[in-house]
Amino acid sequence: MTLDFIKHNARIIRLTSIFIVALIVFIAPQFLDRYWTFFFGALGITIILATSLNLAIGYTGLVSIVHSGLYGVGAYTVAILVKEFGWSPWIALSMGVIAAAFVGAIISLTTVRVSHLYFAIVTLAFNAIIVEVIRESRDLTGGQIGIFSIPRPALGAEKLDDRAMYYLIWLGVLFSLWSLHNLVDNSRYGRSFRALKSNEPAAIALGINPLGYKMLSFSLSAGMAGFAGVLFAYLNQFISPQLVGLEFGLELFVAVLLGGSGTLLGPILGVVFLASVREFIKDYAQYQQLLFGSVLIATMFLIPKGIWGELKAFYVKQTSKFNPDDINPTISDPADYLDPATIRSLLELDNNQHQIETGKPILEAQGVVKSFGGLQALRGVDLAVNAGTIHGLIGPNGSGKSTLINCLTSSMERNEGSIVYANQNTPRYAYRVAKSGMVRVFQIPHLFGDMTVKENILTGFHGRGNVDPISYIMGLPYARREEAEMQRIADRLLEVAGLQDKAEMQANLLPHGQQRLLEVLRALTVSPSLLILDEPATGLVTREVQALGHLLEKLRDSGITILLIEHNMAFVMSVCDRVTVLEEGEKIAEGTPTEVQHNQRVIAAYLGESVKGIDIEKTMQEAVERYA
Ligand code: ADP
């Protein structure tokens, strides 16, 4: 009941809450003495810092333990520039942000290639380095003692007093949250960050450059951490190496995870909670670390999504108007309303630079060899796919079909062989392969499950448009226009696919058939000229398989070449123009479906499997009847 009320009035409730909180924050200093004005100023700074950490951990999956260090970089940069070099505090402010972002860029450059665990450890090492550099550069930083009497910025002739600092900080809090919201909820950059966190291989398969986007995210996050540091240097007017230490870094970590990483409000809750606890146990400060450590462990066991994250998940589950049980789990048949011209314009296929004349090979692989240790999964496979066709790739389980796709798309390094796509050698990196127009869909579902259906679609548009990330962060009109245009196309695509009423639904709540369809749609947003599908019909009911078949035919007629790996023989035989058969890593047959069906080696290969319940001759007979 109450949840439904919240759902229907979500916008009003949100705006009212923001207004009330803003009002409280605005009038609070009238009632606060110096101690508490300072306290709440410092609290605001910690919120900005936690928000910056949230961008890295919660939205990009970069577990950083160097954020207290980056905070220190911001603080020391302004302190040195203002105190030693007499810069204006306002100009120094921007330098503090830039310096931290720069250090963040360097850290990410050296670390984003390593796995999650190592990323955390390497950032930990960087934090130690920052602390040491600050301690040792005594001439500039005052070493262990720190820097005193840092001048504050002035408005007119007046230097900002504590109360003015308080307002400056809370404006900063507002700006940080607003810009994070603009970035992660309403921009193609933020969606790419979240896609990388949610499912990195899937993001790469859509052409998202993991290195580039992680560097971007981490630099932005570092800049925001530096901003918090700058504000602290001005508020406290004294900084020392303690600021940068690991203890503070861990506390931030606890705050973000406890409150709920990957949500806007979570880290605020976490920071407020920890700050309250610290005030309460002021007299027992020696137990603080022990307590915070226990909170972290308890959080991980009891509420892995954090306080706000769990509340949100509960809310989504309860109010999701699409109860999985009463969704019609069939996909609609696109044959009725899709026409090639619409498809071409929606998918911007005419912008694709890799157009190959129909009938000419778009993909040519020669002598592809792939070994896993002693096992040779591919033993010199040749494959030629002609443009404008649906090309089937079949073979018993374990015959190397998926491995071949992995090699073709550079998801795996091959041992030998050449692969030419659209008259060029395929790029070495998988994301570049996707960008060049060869897009694959995985055998196992790879949706961005925690993102909405529409966001899944939108993610594929990361390469469209030309507005820079800073304009998105600032919410500038032309960034908003670009975003609105992408939303419009996504809506249209969802409508065409019959998924419009599920646009706002979390993708992993969709029934299986629609998840598969969504994955195919998402791949299409990259404007592929060659679409590779790895067993897309697995788990679909007959009607869905038929709808999928029609969709593939429509796509082919729109000019997209399709390489279809399938276990469902009937399906393959009915939709494919040509079929290649693999067995134990070798090509044993190739030709039209009819030729392949009557090939003795193929029949033998599949009959070998009849113990697993596949009767090939009967299946093929069924195929012919069903699709005749
Ligand atoms: P298919 O897709 O035709 O069912 P795969 O390409 O998945 O077959 O597998 C071909 C062979 O390679 C199988 O024997 C499989 O066990 C092996 N294989 C596939 N991927 C790996 C891997 N990452 N590591 C080791 N062996 C693998």
Ligand code: MG
């Ligand atoms: Mg496979």
